[in-house]
Amino acid sequence: MKLERYALSTVTAVLLLAAAAVLVPGAVPATVPGETLLELTLWTTTLLFGATAAFWFVLTYVVGQGYDSPAPAYDGDDVQVRILTIDAAEVVQATVDSLPAELADVRVIAEEPISVDGAEVHVVPDDFECTAVRKGRAIEWARRTLACEREFVCYLDEDSVVESWNGLPDADVVQLREQPRRTGSVLSYLADVYRMGVQLEQRAFARLQIPLFAWGGGIAIRSDLEDAVTWDRETIVEDTAFVWAAAREHDISFALSETTCLNEAPPSLGEILQQRRRWAAGNVQAASMLPARYRVLTRVRNYAWALSPIVTLVAVPLSVFGVSVVYGGLFVLASLTLAAFTVFWYLRGIAYYGGRALKWTLVLPLVPLVSLVHSMGTIAGILHPPDGFRVTTKVGPDG
Numbered sequence: 001m002k003l004e005r006y007a008l009s010t011v012t013a014v015l016l017l018a019a020a021a022v023l024v025p026g027a028v029p030a031t032v033p034g035e036t037l038l039e040l041t042l043w044t045t046t047l048l049f050g051a052t053a054a055f056w057f058v059l060t061y062v063v064g065q066g067y068d069s070p071a072p073a074y075d076g077d078d079v080q081v082r083i084l085t086i087d088a089a090e091v092v093q094a095t096v097d098s099l100p101a102e103l104a105d106v107r108v109i110a111e112e113p114i115s116v117d118g119a120e121v122h123v124v125p126d127d128f129e130c131t132a133v134r135k136g137r138a139i140e141w142a143r144r145t146l147a148c149e150r151e152f153v154c155y156l157d158e159d160s161v162v163e164s165w166n167g168l169p170d171a172d173v174v175q176l177r178e179q180p181r182r183t184g185s186v187l188s189y190l191a192d193v194y195r196m197g198v199q200l201e202q203r204a205f206a207r208l209q210i211p212l213f214a215w216g217g218g219i220a221i222r223s224d225l226e227d228a229v230t231w232d233r234e235t236i237v238e239d240t241a242f243v244w245a246a247a248r249e250h251d252i253s254f255a256l257s258e259t260t261c262l263n264e265a266p267p268s269l270g271e272i273l274q275q276r277r278r279w280a281a282g283n284v285q286a287a288s289m290l291p292a293r294y295r296v297l298t299r300v301r302n303y304a305w306a307l308s309p310i311v312t313l314v315a316v317p318l319s320v321f322g323v324s325v326v327y328g329g330l331f332v333l334a335s336l337t338l339a340a341f342t343v344f345w346y347l348r349g350i351a352y353y354g355g356r357a358l359k360w361t362l363v364l365p366l367v368p369l370v371s372l373v374h375s376m377g378t379i380a381g382i383l384h385p386p387d388g389f390r391v392t393t394k395v396g397p398d399g
Contacts, residue, residue, distance in 0.1 A: 009383065010041075045307050046334050052304035053341045055297075056201055064204030069258045072167025076102030078151040079168065079220065082142055083119070084135055085158035087112035091394045092119075098161040105150065109142045122146065132231050135216075135391075136238035140231040154220040155239075159394050160261040162218075171255035172225050173211075173243055175202065176218030179260055179353065183395040184267030190346075190360060191272060191374040192265040194367075197349030206254045210247040210294050212301075213283065214239045218261040225252065236386065237282030244289055267395050269373065275392045276377020280306070281385035306379045308342070309372040342371045 081103050085092050092108055096118045099106060106119040113123050122145070124138045132140045139155065152168055160178075168174050180192035205211035216239030225246060235241040246252050266272035280302050287298040346367045350357045363370075 043331065046331070046338065048300075049304050049308050050334060050338055052301055052308075053338060055301075056198070059204045060201045063207050064201065067203040067206060067256070070169035070171065070255050073170035074151055074168040076100065076104065076165070076167075079103060079154050080105040080107065080146075080148045080150045080152070080223075081154045081156060082139075082146075083108045083156045083158060083160075084138055085110050085114070086391060087114050088158050088394055089114040089116060091158045092116050095156060095158060095161050098163070100162075100165045103165065107142070107146060109138050111138065130232050131234050132238065133234055134236070136231050136233070136235060136241075139238060143226055143231060148223045151222060152220045153223050153226055154218070155216060156261065157217040157263060159264045160217045161263070163260045163262050164258070166258045168220050168257060168259075169255045170253075171206075172222050172250075172252040173214070173246065173254045174220040174257050175205070175211075175214060175254070176220070176257050177260040178215055178217055179262050180265035181262050183264045185265075185269055185272070187370065187373045188267065188269060188272040189265040190363065190366075190370045193349040193353065193357060193360065194342075194346045194370050194374050195349065196352045197345035197347065200348060200352070202256055206256065208254075210290065211243055211254050212294075212298065214243040216240075217263045218259070220257075221246075225250065235282060235286050236278050237286055240283060241286040241289070244286060248289060248291070264392075264394055266392050268393075271393050272373060273377045273380055274386070276374070277381040277384075278377075278386055280378040280381030282381075284382070285385070302378060303382065305375055306382055307375075309368065309375050339368075343367050346370060 081099065083092055083095055083106070085108060087110060092110075092114070093116055096106060096108070096116055099118075108114070108116050108119045108121045110121055110123050114121060122142065124141045128137070128141050130137055130140050143153075152174070154168075154176075156162075160176075163179065179196070180189065182189035201212070219239055221242075229242060229246045229249060231238055231242055233241055233245065243254075247254075266275050284299055284302055287295045290298060343364065346364070347361070350360055
């Protein structure tokens with residue numbers, strides 16, 4: 001991660017030079033060598049993000065073209081549900097209440113004793129030791145301790161309210177869909193709407209040797225695969241790390257389910273920053289277990305997403321204002337094309353939500369700010385990785 005940290009720090013410093021050029025005319029003399037460095041940085045950043053956007057397009061619309069979620073092959077009798085929490089009884093209760101009656105085997109894995117109707121609560125002992133930490137430690141304890149005679153174990157986060165249950169397709173790992181709901185900050189919610197547009201790429205993951213990430217808010221795993229791979233590894237992105245380990249060690253099948261969970265969007269800008277920070281740092285750290293080509297791809301994508309707001313917040317304004325460090329219409333065209341990508345991802349996210357999110361098209365001019373909110377945690381995760389797992393604050397059913 002040091003390489004990304006040094007590169008991102010350098011880019012930030014150079015862009016401060018750009019800001020000085022815009023805000024204080026003459027602050028960057030034409031004879032200063034920094035002008036060349038600034039131009040090179042802007043072009044490199046734009047091209048890197050452009051390559052990432054092009055890869056996303058190919059992955060989504062070429063590799064993932066025509067992908068439909070497989071028909072359900074297993075019903076509720078084949079699934080044991082495990083809901084992870086620390087002690088958020090009210091939040092967990094709403095999730096349990098959302099489950100259909102056919103999901104009769106429901107377990108809550110908690111760090112502290114709580115009472116939940118309709119589920120059996122298991123408390124992780126304080127003296128349990130393993131390599132896994134925090135949430136991964138709780139999952140590993142459940143794997144070792146709880147008997148499961150069903151085909152699948154389905155893990156849900158405490159706030160993963162199940163909007164629709166359609167059974168599970170015949171695959172080793174089944175990713176449930178998500179649809180974050182607003183709980184506080186409008187910008188945090190819109191950043192998750194934006195993320196849903198980007199996350200359309202998941203439909204291509206079933207056709208890759210290794211899925212590029214996994215969402216732990218709702219994921220079902222064959223119980224025999226879980227026992228073969230285990231969760232006993234030190235990571236703060238246990239879901240993605242498990243899928244990467246499983247794909248590396250076994251020839252697994254992956255499917256995207258039609259089942260959708262209405263999880264909570266982070267309630268504040270501080271919470272979404274910490275959430276994205278953990279995701280970015282954890283993915284980069286866990287990438288060491290991947291084959292070389294996937295490792296490079298993962299790290300480059302994380303770095304590019306950290307830089308993505310630069311296109312609309314820096315490059316486009318520089319072009320519009322005609323700052324001397326940017327030359328020719330080609331840069332303007334490249335910047336506006338990539339800015340259009342950010343708008344497309346936002347609109348694609350709104351389309352994913354359907355009619356109930358249509359009103360948010362009115363804030364289209366704020367898309368550069370929304371993309372910044374989405375990416376600022378990635379920047380923080382690269383520059384200052386977290387020391388451990390920090391649970392995102394949950395508002396609860398009345399939020």
